[in-house]
Amino acid sequence: MFPWxxxxxxxxxxxxxxxxxxxxxxxxxxxxxxxxxxxxxxDLARNDHDxxxxxxxxxxxxxxxxxPGRVGEEYVKTKGHFHPANRAxxxxxxxxxxxxxxxxFLLQTWTAGDVVLVEGSTGDVVxxxxxxxxxxxxxGEEELVLxxxxxxxxxxxxxxxxxxxGAAYYELADGTLVPNPAYDDPAPVRQAVPASVPAFCxxxxxxxxxxxxxxxxxxxxxxxxxxxxxxxxCLKDSAEQPAYAPRP
Numbered sequence: 001m002f003p004w005x006x007x008x009x010x011x012x013x014x015x016x017x018x019x020x021x022x023x024x025x026x027x028x029x030x031x032x033x034x035x036x037x038x039x040x041x042x043d044l045a046r047n048d049h050d051x052x053x054x055x056x057x058x059x060x061x062x063x064x065x066x067x068p069g070r071v072g073e074e075y076v077k078t079k080g081h082f083h084p085a086n087r088a089x090x091x092x093x094x095x096x097x098x099x100x101x102x103x104x105f106l107l108q109t110w111t112a113g114d115v116v117l118v119e120g121s122t123g124d125v126v127x128x129x130x131x132x133x134x135x136x137x138x139x140g141e142e143e144l145v146l147x148x149x150x151x152x153x154x155x156x157x158x159x160x161x162x163x164x165x166g167a168a169y170y171e172l173a174d175g176t177l178v179p180n181p182a183y184d185d186p187a188p189v190r191q192a193v194p195a196s197v198p199a200f201c202x203x204x205x206x207x208x209x210x211x212x213x214x215x216x217x218x219x220x221x222x223x224x225x226x227x228x229x230x231x232x233x234c235l236k237d238s239a240e241q242p243a244y245a246p247r248p
Contacts, residue, residue: 006046025072101144
């Protein structure tokens with residue numbers, strides 16, 4: 001359950017049936033299509049003042065809860081989506097906080113010419129730069145709780161992941177990354193670390209909700225074209241390369 005001290009609406013639930021198109025192993029006669037895989041709490045605010053501020057700045061604060069588990073050999077994950085471009089022609093970014101648990105953020109460009117795995121743990125904040133689609137995986141034995149802030153000026157595009165049956169790689173519970181055969185030649189996976197971005201006021205142990213009301217800290221979510229240099233450090237390579245060897 002999301003640790004939240006404000007009004008909490010009923011969650012949107014992604015079931016096994018909802019995820020069938022993006023799984024490494026979509027079949028299985030023994031599987032319950034109604035099995036809940038994760039829970040999304042959207043448009044949260046602790047009070048009317050915060051809600052008014054978020055709405056006035058075209059922003060939304062959400063939470064996602066991903067219980068531990070597997071679907072076949074694969075860890076439970078989110079469906080994956082891309083963001084469209086804003087009026088300036090730059091794709092919208094997003095920012096996540098790991099509230100509890102462990103997370104693997106699997107990012108990729110549209111053509112999978114860059115594929116990045118970011119490991120996050122409680123307190124980490126991860127910025128999804130413009131142009132990257134993303135899937136979030138729970139690789140742990142505990143519930144993964146995420147918070148995020150995103151622009152309300154667009155709707156997420158799940159189509160590219162559905163059409164290609166998931167991300168460029170599937171992460172299995174034995175720690176390997178298996179290439180998705182629907183992709184012709186995806187880049188090798190590189191590992192990155194959660195990087196603090198001063199312009200975005202992000203950093204470890206800096207809760208996302210503390211940024212509500214701070215316009216300068218969240219301006220990039222709607223106007224990414226102003227922050228090209230700041231985005232360059234969001235996916236900083238880990239000192240350990242490669243951390244994950246894809247299995248053929």
